[in-house]
Amino acid sequence: MSEIRFCPRCGKNVLDKAKINWVIFIVLLILTVIVGLVYLVYCVWAKEKVCSVCGFKPLEPARQNAIQDFR
Numbered sequence: 001m002s003e004i005r006f007c008p009r010c011g012k013n014v015l016d017k018a019k020i021n022w023v024i025f026i027v028l029l030i031l032t033v034i035v036g037l038v039y040l041v042y043c044v045w046a047k048e049k050v051c052s053v054c055g056f057k058p059l060e061p062a063r064q065n066a067i068q069d070f071r
């Protein structure tokens with residue numbers, strides 16, 4: 001589900017990842033398992049993606065001549 005994007009902060013192409021607030025997720029999971037899972041699905045499907053290296057957003061479209069850094 002990750003896409004290759006250009007991170008201005010890293011200065012290179014990286015894989016994006018869904019921005020998930022794990023603290024909120026765990027709290028919701030403790031309160032109600034279903035609500036916690038719904039939140040997780042929402043985060044994954046939301047358009048909000050961040051740099052998988054430094055967490056920066058917004059990311060730009062991948063650049064052809066940029067350094068590739070996939071972790």
Ligand SMILES: [Zn+2]
Nearest residue numbers: 007010051054
């Ligand atoms: Zn970055």
